[in-house]
Amino acid sequence: MRMLLEQFLNGLTIGSFYALVAMGYSMVYGVxxxxxxxxxxxxxxxSYLGYTVLVIGAGWITQVFGIWGxxxxxxxxxxxxxxxxxxVVERIAYRPVYKAGRLPIVxxxxxxxxxxxxxxxxxxxxxxQAYPQNAIPSxxxxxxxxxxxxxxxxxxxxxxxxxAFIYWLVERTLFGAAVRAxxxxxxxxxxxxxxxxxxxxxxxxxxxxxxxxxxVFAGLNYGRIIFNLGWGxxxxxxxxxxxxxxxxxxxxxxxxxxxxxxxxLFEGFVSGAWKSVFVFLVLIIILIVRPTGLxxxxxxxxx
Amino acid sequence: xxxxxxKVAQRILNSQKKGKxxxxxxxxxxxxxxxxxxxxxxxxxxxFVNNYWIDVGFFVGIYVLLGLSLNIxxxxxxxxxxxxxxxxxxxxxxxxxxxxQLHIPIVVLLPISAIVAGGFAYxxxxxxxxxxxxxxxxxxxxxxxxxRITALNNPFGLTKGANGITGIGTPDFGLFSFQTPTHFYYYxxxxxxxxxxxxxxxxxxxxxRAWNFIREDEIAAEANGIDVRSYKLLAFVLGAALAGxxxxxxxxxxxxxxxxxxxxxxxxxxxxxxxxGGLGSIPxxxxxxxxxxxxxxxxxxxASYKLLFxxxxxxxxxxxxxxxxxxxxxxGVGFRGLGISGLPKDEDEFLSKIPKxxxxxxxxxxxxxxVSIESSAEKADGDVVLVTKSVTMQFGGLTAVNNFDLIxxxxxISSLIGPNGAGKTTLFNVITGIYRxxxxxxxxxxxxxxxxxxxxxxxxxxxxxxxxxxxxPSLTCIENVMSGPHCHxxxxxxxxxxxxxxxxxxxxxxxxxxxxRLHQVGLWQYRNELAKNLPYGKQRLLEIARxxxxxxxxxxxxxxxxxxxxxxxxxxMDSLKSLIAEGFTLLLIEHDMNVVMxxxxxxxxxxxxxxxxxxxxxxxxxxxxxxxxxxxxxx
Numbered sequence: 001m002r003m004l005l006e007q008f009l010n011g012l013t014i015g016s017f018y019a020l021v022a023m024g025y026s027m028v029y030g031v032x033x034x035x036x037x038x039x040x041x042x043x044x045x046x047s048y049l050g051y052t053v054l055v056i057g058a059g060w061i062t063q064v065f066g067i068w069g070x071x072x073x074x075x076x077x078x079x080x081x082x083x084x085x086x087x088v089v090e091r092i093a094y095r096p097v098y099k100a101g102r103l104p105i106v107x108x109x110x111x112x113x114x115x116x117x118x119x120x121x122x123x124x125x126x127x128x129q130a131y132p133q134n135a136i137p138s139x140x141x142x143x144x145x146x147x148x149x150x151x152x153x154x155x156x157x158x159x160x161x162x163x164a165f166i167y168w169l170v171e172r173t174l175f176g177a178a179v180r181a182x183x184x185x186x187x188x189x190x191x192x193x194x195x196x197x198x199x200x201x202x203x204x205x206x207x208x209x210x211x212x213x214x215x216v217f218a219g220l221n222y223g224r225i226i227f228n229l230g231w232g233x234x235x236x237x238x239x240x241x242x243x244x245x246x247x248x249x250x251x252x253x254x255x256x257x258x259x260x261x262x263x264x265l266f267e268g269f270v271s272g273a274w275k276s277v278f279v280f281l282v283l284i285i286i287l288i289v290r291p292t293g294l295x296x297x298x299x300x301x302x303x
Numbered sequence: 304x305x306x307x308x309x310k311v312a313q314r315i316l317n318s319q320k321k322g323k324x325x326x327x328x329x330x331x332x333x334x335x336x337x338x339x340x341x342x343x344x345x346x347x348x349x350x351f352v353n354n355y356w357i358d359v360g361f362f363v364g365i366y367v368l369l370g371l372s373l374n375i376x377x378x379x380x381x382x383x384x385x386x387x388x389x390x391x392x393x394x395x396x397x398x399x400x401x402x403x404q405l406h407i408p409i410v411v412l413l414p415i416s417a418i419v420a421g422g423f424a425y426x427x428x429x430x431x432x433x434x435x436x437x438x439x440x441x442x443x444x445x446x447x448x449x450x451r452i453t454a455l456n457n458p459f460g461l462t463k464g465a466n467g468i469t470g471i472g473t474p475d476f477g478l479f480s481f482q483t484p485t486h487f488y489y490y491x492x493x494x495x496x497x498x499x500x501x502x503x504x505x506x507x508x509x510x511x512r513a514w515n516f517i518r519e520d521e522i523a524a525e526a527n528g529i530d531v532r533s534y535k536l537l538a539f540v541l542g543a544a545l546a547g548x549x550x551x552x553x554x555x556x557x558x559x560x561x562x563x564x565x566x567x568x569x570x571x572x573x574x575x576x577x578x579x580g581g582l583g584s585i586p587x588x589x590x591x592x593x594x595x596x597x598x599x600x601x602x603x604x605x606a607s608y609k610l611l612f613x614x615x616x617x618x619x620x621x622x623x624x625x626x627x628x629x630x631x632x633x634x635g636v637g638f639r640g641l642g643i644s645g646l647p648k649d650e651d652e653f654l655s656k657i658p659k660x661x662x663x664x665x666x667x668x669x670x671x672x673x674v675s676i677e678s679s680a681e682k683a684d685g686d687v688v689l690v691t692k693s694v695t696m697q698f699g700g701l702t703a704v705n706n707f708d709l710i711x712x713x714x715x716i717s718s719l720i721g722p723n724g725a726g727k728t729t730l731f732n733v734i735t736g737i738y739r740x741x742x743x744x745x746x747x748x749x750x751x752x753x754x755x756x757x758x759x760x761x762x763x764x765x766x767x768x769x770x771x772x773x774x775x776p777s778l779t780c781i782e783n784v785m786s787g788p789h790c791h792x793x794x795x796x797x798x799x800x801x802x803x804x805x806x807x808x809x810x811x812x813x814x815x816x817x818x819x820r821l822h823q824v825g826l827w828q829y830r831n832e833l834a835k836n837l838p839y840g841k842q843r844l845l846e847i848a849r850x851x852x853x854x855x856x857x858x859x860x861x862x863x864x865x866x867x868x869x870x871x872x873x874x875x876m877d878s879l880k881s882l883i884a885e886g887f888t889l890l891l892i893e894h895d896m897n898v899v900m901x902x903x904x905x906x907x908x909x910x911x912x913x914x915x916x917x918x919x920x921x922x923x924x925x926x927x928x929x930x931x932x933x934x935x936x937x938x
Contacts, residue, residue, distance in 0.1 A: 035437060093618045100625030102436075106383075107578045110571050111617025118611040126607065231567065235444065242441045273456045280445035287438055288430050 002145050007268035008261060013152050013221065015260020016159035020214035021237035022244070022252035023166060024207030030183035030247035031203050033102070037109035038089055039211060040234015041116035042082050044227065046212025047219045048124055050078040054135040067137050074135075075216045079209040086208030089116075090200065113230070121227040130224045155217045162210065163253045170249045179203070183247055236263075239283050245293030254294065343492055347485045357484040359600055361556065364491035365549055366592035370576035371498055371585065372545030377574065378583035378631075379511065380538040381518030383440035386447025387573050390543035392565035393420040394550025396454060399468035399560050400461050409474045409555045413548060420547025421540040428539045432532060447570050454562040467561025471554050487556050494552065498545060499585055501800040506583075508799035508806065509792055509813065512778075514538055515583070516786050519775035526735060526769075528761035528790025528853055537796060575617055581627025590628045633779050633833065686713040688857050688888045689734070689765070694743030696729050696912075703729040705912035706743070711857065716879065716889045718899045720923075721909035722932055727892045728770055730909070731861055734890075735767045736760040748856065762790040764856035768846045768863065770892070776835035780826055780845055783834050784817040787852020816852055824848040824878065840871045847878075857888045864895045876902050900924060908932065 021043050028036045053061070053074040062070040093112045097105045139150040170176035181189040182199045190196050218233070219225050236259060244255025259279060267275045286294065347357050369391060376384045394416040401407045401415065431442045457464035474481045474490065481487055505511045513534045516524035525531045554560050576595050580587030598616065602609040689711040696704040703726045711717045719727050732738045734745055736757040745753045752760055766787075775783050792813060794806040821827050824844040829837060834845060843863060850858055863879070864872045872895065879889060879902055893899045899906060899920065906923045908916040910932040916923060923929055 029437075035440070093622075096622045097625055100621070103578055103582065104621040104625035107575050108618050108621040110575060111614045111621070113614070114571075114610055115614030115618065118608070118614060122608060122611055235448070235567065239441060239445070242438060246437060274452070277449050277452050280449050283445055284431060284442055287434060287442060291434055291438060293438075 003268060004265075005146050006148075007264045009146075009148055009152065009156075010268075011261035011264030012257060013155055013260070014264060015240075015257035016156055016163075017214040017218055017233060017256075018237045018240045018260050019163060019253045019256025020159055020210045021233060022240040022256040023163070023249055024211045025238055025241040026244075026247055026249055026252035027179075027203040027207045029241070030249075031179065031186070031199055032094070032098070034094065034098075034105055035109065035238070036089075036094075036207075037106070037234070038093070038112035038116055039208065040230035040232075040237065041113045041120070042086060042089070042208040042230070043211035043215045043233055043237075044225070044230030045085060045116055045120060045215070046078040046082040046208070047215030047225045047229065048120055048129070048227075049081045049212065050074040050216030051129055051131055051219055051225060053077045054132050062135060067135065070135050071137065071216075071220065075213055078212040078216050082212030082215075083205040083209035086204045087201065089208075090204040113234075117228050117230055124227065126227060128224045128226050131219045133223075136220055136223070149221075151220050155221060159214070159217070162213070166206070166210070167250060167253070175202075236279070239279065242293055243283055243286060245295040248295055251293055251295035258294075347488055354484045357488050359596060361484060361488045361491055363593050363596045364488070364495050365553055366573075366576060366596050367495050367589050368491065368498060368549040368552075369546055369573050370580065370588045370592045371495075371502060372542045372549065373573045374577045374580075374583065374585075374588050375502070375514075375538050375542040375545070377577050378588075379506075379514040379518065380535055381582075382535060382538065383436060384443045384539075384542075385440050385567075385570050385574055386443035386445065386450075387542070387546060388565040388567070388569040389443075389447040389450040390420045390424055390546035391550045391553075391569070392450050392454060392562075393423050393543070394547030395554040395560045395564070396462060396468070396550070397547070398551045398554040399471050402471050402554075403468055404461070409472055409551070410476060413474075413551045416547040416551040417544040418547075420550065421544035424539045424543030425536060429536060432535050432539070444567065444570070447565075447567055451562050451565050451567075454565070462562075465562060467559055467563075468554075469559045471558045471560070473555050473558070481555070487552075491552055491556075494548065498548075502585060504800050504802050505796065506585075508810065509789055509794055510534070510537070510796050510799045512782060512785060513789060515778060515782075516775050519778060520773050522737070523769070523773035523775065524786070525757045526737065526761065526767055526773075527786045527849060528758045529786065530756075530758045541796065579617075579620060579627055581630035584627065584629050584631035587627050587629035587631065594628075633777070633782065633831075687711070688713050688748060689890070690746045691730070691734065692744040692746065694730065694733055694740045694745065696726070696733055696738060697741045702912050704733065704740070707909070707912070707914055709907055709914075711888060711890050712905065713888055714883060714886065715904035716883060716891065716902050717905045717907065718891045718893050718903040719907050719909060720893060720899055725909045725932075726912040727909055728861055731767065731859055731892060735765060735859060758790060761853050761855075764854075765859060766850035766853040766855035766857075767859040768843075768850050768861055770861040770865070772839075772842050772846055774834040774842055774846060774849070777833055779831050780834055780837070781814075781817055781821055781830040783845055784821045784849050784852045785813050787820065787849050788813040788816045788854070790853060816854070820848045820852040821845075823851065840867050843867065843875075851882075851887075855887070857890060858882065859890045861892045862894060863891065864893060864898050872898060 021039065024039050024042075025036060028034060028039070051074075054070060057070065057073065061073050065073060089112055093108045094105060097108045137150055137154075141148055141150055141153065168176075170179055178189070178194045179199055179202065181192070182194060182196065186196065214233075218229070237256065240255035240259040241252050242255070243259060244251025244253070262282060263275050263279050266278045270278070346352060346360055352360075369387070372390070373384060373387045376382050376387070397416045397419045398409065398412045401412055402409060407415070427446050431439065434442060454462040454467075455465055456462075462468065481490055513524070513529045516527070516529050517531055517534060521531055553564075572595055576591040577588065578591075579594055580589070580591030598613055599609045602612050605612070687710055689709070691707055691709040693706045693708060694704055695702065695706055705726075707726075707730060709717075709719070709730070719730065721727055729738065733740045736752070736755050736759070739754045743753070744751055747760075747763060747765060750763070752763060752765075755763075775786070792809045794803075794809050797803075798806040818827070818830075821830055824847055826837075826841060826845055826848060829841065834842065837845060843866070847858075847860070847863065850860075860879075864875055867875060876898055879891075882889060891899075891903070903920050906918065906920050907914060908923060908926070908929050915928050915932055916926045918926070
């Protein structure tokens with residue numbers, strides 16, 4: 001029972017990373033109908049930015065703001081930096097190719113992904129980098145016999161709060177309605193007076209910024225990072241996006257959390273080596289039963 | 304009809320023999336081809352080429368083969384396959400495991416690897432083949448990862464985990480075994496050459512065209528008699544089998560294989576080869592593969608930056624040449640591959656005489672040829688051709704068609720009219736099999752066709768057009784119309800690859816029928832124009848020609864006059880009448896009351912999914928309920 005709960009919490013934590021990254025995939029897909037393959041690598045880049053801030057600033061930031069203040073600064077810096085990086089990627093790699101159809105942009109996205117991950121390698125070396133120990137809060141809480149690090153708890157709470165905020169923003173505000181309208185039908189939305197470039201700005205800033213936050217959290221939770229960690233997380237997060245139904249934000253959240261929990265429970269109780277196989281099998285089965293994902297709505301194509 | 308088309312063919316073939324119109328192959332292309340072959344053959348003997356560069360040449364060959372294999376799935380059919388390395392891995396591991404465990408010779412394992420990879424593709428893709436675009440993409444990624452992780456986890460001690468299988472032997476033909484890089488270089492390139500010949504034949508066959516139809520518009524392809532599901536599966540199986548061959552050759556060359564060779568990155572590279580080269584383009588594919596292998600080699604001294612450059616190059620490439628290095632060009636009719644090269648100079652004149660005799664089509668002459676064009680006149684089930692018996696179609700809570708009975712009689716023009724949203728198109732979709740009705744039956748020529756797939760219904764004799772034109776936009780007009788006879792032909796992949804005599808004959812007949820129909824609607828002069836370049840009115844006519852080319856007994860037209868100007872509408876009415884004279888039966892949805900009242904023999908009125916009236920045009924014209932449905936109730 002203790003193990004079940006711990007694995008469940010682990011699953012929720014990793015699931016919240018997937019969910020944060022998946023939301024970025026989903027937003028961009030919703031508006032641009034593009035799988036942003038560079039998204040996973042932006043997540044990794046965010047993790048490295050946060051790492052750099054903590055390494056450089058470990059001395060004074062931590063002294064001035066305290067250990068949690070340091071973490072907060074690192075996360076904020078990574079989110080802003082990666083948000084801007086996301087906009088740059090859109091401008092140089094996607095916008096010029098957007099009109100050429102659906103396939104060239106996939107190659108452009110793959111190229112961008114390779115470029116970013118190798119750029120990280122060129123800058124920070126191909127070896128693992130350890131998040132500085134003195135910058136990671138080390139408190140451990142215990143509830144009965146369940147032990148959980150404070151970092152993990154904070155990760156979970158902050159991620160969930162952020163998801164709730166994005167959910168509110170996209171589903172309950174006028175601006176969110178504009179985003180959703182653009183996702184449904186870009187041309188009509190534009191004709192109704194929605195400023196498309198504003199929407200693009202929003203999705204390409206907020207999506208990667210959410211990813212960057214997950215990146216820093218991943219570093220804080222697992223201690224070390226490597227240049228190509230974006231592939232693995234990106235792939236799982238993309239799986240989560242499809243699982244929930246691509247293009248809708250609540251679907252991405254639920255898909256991410258569900259994927260994390262399933263993976264973690266399978267890892268704890270069956271086998272760690274086969275967990276990814278299990279995840280993909282579940283995905284395939286779900287798609288056979290519900291071809292548009294868990295929350296995706298079935299849209300009959302007009303003939 | 305059969306006689307006429309035979310005449311056309313005879314004429315065409317005669318002219319070919321006499322050499323009236325010598326086939327023109329651009330000399331430039333021939334020179335290029337010859338130069339490429341000589342270059343590839345002589346490559347190992349160039350002075351600066353050492354063993355290292357011969358190996359690079361070998362790997363270009365491997366990636367060309369892999370690129371070609373993915374090109375079938377991605378380029379020809381347009382299916383997002385981002386897990387193609389899985390099939391490559393299956394081929395390599397089949398070779399590795401069977402060689403090390405059972406000591407089966409590598410050469411024998413070549414076909415076995417192909418079969419195992421193809422069979423694997425069939426098993427894993429058949430449940431998911433209906434998924435679209437991005438959903439299929441993620442599933443193929445998943446398959447790729449499942450295969451790689453399985454190899455990593457060393458099930459039953461077969462795959463030897465992360466270290467991989469070592470000690471794989473080389474191909475051995477008894478007297479001669481492959482040892483040096485040069486041997487392997489020629490080995491792979493001979494395989495590539497054979498594969499290219501096969502694929503070129505396939506591209507110019509019924510099978511290759513069917514793939515392209517699916518890529519262009521899946522629904523239109525299905526509605527024109529293409530068995531979409533089977534052709535997609537065929538593409539996956541063939542592509543996987545070729546990747547399996549590549550896996551076998553790779554394993555025997557490297558003598559060691561490990562899961563690291565078959566990562567998601569590998570699948571991405573293959574994807575890039577196909578798009579860098581140009582979708583569906585074989586020369587493009589070769590250039591793409593060469594670029595992918597050689598580019599990092601050139602930047603080898605920059606070691607850790609080479610992939611950085613490579614990533615940037617992909618982006619730049621797509622910005623400046625989104626269509627790829629060497630995009631595929633659609634060839635026109637008269638291309639050599641069809642066994643008919645060039646048409647007589649006076650072809651237009653010759654063809655213009657045909658319509659007089661066109662009544663022959665309805666004579667139902669039963670030719671023994673594989674493509675049967677007998678049609679129309681069969682008087683099964685008295686003179687009723689089509690009946691819908693209390694058909695109901697519900698979408699969620701919405702009843703689009705409610706308990707609808709429709710009768711279409713032989714040799715008549717029946718019209719279905721009604722206000723917008725009445726459910727007319729939905730009823731058409733039920734008749735043509737795109738939707739399965741919630742309840743009720745569709746009976747065609749006395750046979751129940753409810754719930755059959757659209758392509759089966761087409762082959763039984765119902766052809767259709769769409770309300771908002773659905774052509775195959777980037778194929779030529781003649782290729783569009785050549786989709787029609789597809790459903791009555793039978794040549795499969797093998798006979799197309801080998802160009803067996805029966806297949807050639809069949810291709811000839813498909814071209815004849817398409818030629819005839821294209822000419823009939825007056826678009827012959829546009830035969831080699833891409834469909835998307837035609838003006839709207841001509842696109843409608845092309846769609847009708849495409850439907851006619853399926854040799855239907857019943858032609859179902861969804862708003863044929865919409866978007867046409869008055870003159871074009873006039874012409875359309877004339878040609879519809881002439882179709883009746885030819886012996887076809889017509890069912891129309893139409894909004895233009897001049898058309899409806901002008902040419903219909905029988906009118907059925909639909910409103911809110913139900914039938915509110917039916918009768919002769921004059922009866923309908925004055926029917927108060929119809930007027931009410933259209934204009935609202937008089938207060």
